[in-house]
Amino acid sequence: MTETRLPVRRALLSVSDKTGLIELGCALAAHGAELLSTGGSAKALRDAGLTVKDVSDHTGFPEILDGRVKTLVPQVHGGILGRRDLPAHVDQMAEHGIAPIDLVCVNLYPFAATVASGAGDEDCIENIDIGGPAMIRAAAKNFDHVTILTNPKQYAAVIASVGQGGTVLAERRAYAASAYAHTAAYDSMISRWFAKQAGEILPPVLTLSGTRDDLLRYGENPHQKAAFYRDGSQRYGVASARQLQGKALSYNNINDTDAAFEAVAEFDEPTVVVVKHANPCGVASATTLEQAWIAALRCDPVSAFGGIVAVNRPLDAATAQRISKIFTEVIVAPDADAEAVEILERKKNLRLLLTNGMPDPEAEGLAFRSVAGGFLAQTRDAGRVTEADLRVVTKRAPTPQEMKDLLFAFRVAKHVKSNAVIYARNGATVGIGAGQMSRVDSARIAARKSEDAAKEAGEHTPLTQGSVAASDAFFPFADGLESVVAAGAVAVIQPGGSIRDQEVIDAADAAGIAMVFTGMRHFRH
Known part of the structure; x- marks a missing residue:
């Protein structure tokens, strides 16, 4: 069965990103379409030798309010929203002199780029597009009769379709879905910007958006589907x-x-x-x-x-x-x-x-995790402990080298799944215990892996001998501390905060090791 193709007799082209605009305009004009446009888009098309009718001439209404109002008129929205299959719509359009618009090509003011440039509030607000989203949503709603384009990557397929007589329903429906995703992402960026300006890190309504970069072969396991999305951040x-x-x-x-x-x-x-x-x-x-x-x-x-x-x-x-x-x-x-x-x-x-750069470990941002019926949001773990933050709680204080290794180990612990215990010496990890239900088990696993690594290197002494140890959270009992001492650690860094802290401190003093408290925990589940 031959698909019904709808020819494009009139097209409205108004884009901020002019990539591919001339090629699209030439193709439409070559197949008899009248081109309507505004501002810079109209100039670019005319400079390419195309005949273009200004939207203000088409509507009989001038652009006003510094260009804030130019397409928000019945002659535009009636031409987009009018249903060609309803006689009442057709009659009303004729009565009011509203000409049908068969294709709308719009991409929006560069709000994200303006924010990223460090522009002030006034410039950011002026780059919130109003007429563009309205036209996009109107055209997408009326996809039975109108083709909506929001991305230059769509132009080649539409040019090919126009050459065959017009677009078909399936592609118009697909473009409509993309259009609503486009405006949703745009509004999401604006919403989050306003929330940030108001100091709301976790606003009452949190909208997220991402652009699919690639469909992946599968997810964590071959039976799971997956894709990678970009969120537009500069990290x-x-x-x-x-x-x-x-x-x-x-x-x-x-x-x-x-x-x-x-x-x-x-x-x-x-x-x-x-x-x-x-x-x-x-x-x-x-x-x-x-x-x-x-x-x-x-x-x-x-x-x-x-x-x-x-x-x-x-x-x-x-x-x-x-x-x-x-x-x-x-x-x-x-x-x-x-x-x-x-x-x-x-x-x-x-x-x-x-990557062309390094992420800032202290930068603001949100992290997310899905749960049944919703998701959790929290600020990134941007906490960093310095020597000035540490409190020595044992009779023996760490030596300068031990202190340096303690800080190193605690930064590593921040990125190891809880419960995490890290042994380090001379700026290098020598044992890592991760993701255990018991902190004692993490300490023992790290020590055992250190023994294995020593054997691999042809050494007889475990690498943990003379090391320091870091725990991402406090030791709830002295047995965890005793495990790292048994592994050969001579200094320990941990958050502290347990009701049994004194018991753990006493065990450290009995073993003659140094221990410092950070006051900061780094759980990573």
């Missing part, structure tokens, strides 16, 4: 990255890469983070990335196989050469030199992502 990470090589990223790749890059951004010195299943399995800071890689890998070389590697400096050739010696799923870096890229090109299954 450096997976969404900002250029992928230089390797096959498409999977759902788990993206999740793990984000975890790794957010973790490595915590550190000021050259740092490497190795992540497996969203948990760091090796973290180290050093004077060079190469040295940091060697130390990070030493923590857990078994788990590092097939892991994600993040660095906080441009990737250099020496580090790339070392990383390439083991199977790695993804390397993410702010940049890379040409020699490093050339070395990694030989690893065809390795994905190399360059």
Whole structure:
């Protein structure tokens, strides 16, 4: 059965993003469409040699209020909303001299770009489009008779359809769905901007929007469907990255890469983070990335196989050469030199992502998690502990090197799933215990993995001997503290706040170790 095609006899083109506008206008004009337009769009079309009728000439009503009102008139909205299949609509349109408009091409004032530029309130408000969303919604509602375009990526298909006699119902319906998503996302941005201006971090109504970047092969497991959406934020990470090589990223790749890059951004010195299943399995800071890689890998070389590697400096050739010696799923870096890229090109299954910058670990933002019937929202864990925040609670105070390692370990703990216990020494993790129901178990698992890593390195002493230990939350009983002491830790950092804090402090004093309280917890479920 042949699909009914609706020809485009009259089109209204009014866009902020003029990509593809001339090609679309030429195609429509070539097939007999009258072109209506406004402002800069009309000028661009005329400059290309096309005949264009100003909307004000079409409506008989001038643009007023500095251009705030130019399309909000019956001659425009009646032409868009009128149903051609209802005689009463057709008669009323004829009675009032309203000509049908068969295609509307509109994209909106650049509100997001204006906000991102740091513009003041007045400029931001002036870039809230009113007439554009009204026309888009009207055309989308009347998709039986009108084609609505909101994205230059849609133009090529419409040009092809117009060449075949017009658009068909299925494509008009699809464009209508895209149009409503477009205006919903636009209103969402504006709503959140107003909430932010009012100091409402968690407003009574929270709207979210995202643009699908890619359909993924599957989700966490092959039977689950998944996609990656961009939310329009300017935060450096997976969404900002250029992928230089390797096959498409999977759902788990993206999740793990984000975890790794957010973790490595915590550190000021050259740092490497190795992540497996969203948990760091090796973290180290050093004077060079190469040295940091060697130390990070030493923590857990078994788990590092097939892991994600993040660095906080441009990737250099020496580090790339070392990383390439083991199977790695993804390397993410702010940049890379040409020699490093050339070395990694030989690893065809390795994905190399360059983000062009590092995320600010102290920046504001919201994090979300879905639950049945809704979702949870909270501010990002942007908390950072410095030496000035620490309170020594034991008879022995940490040495300067222990203090440095304690702060390092606690920053790592922020990115390890709870319950988390981290052992570190000389700016590198030497044991990581993650995601256990008991803090004692996390401490023991980390110590056991440290023993395994020592054996892998041909050493007889566990790496945790002489280390410091960090706990993401307080020790509820002394047994957790006693476990890290048994593993060889000589200093401990923890939030404190348990009703049994004194019991834990007494156990630390009995063991002769130093302990500091942070007053800040870093649960990461």
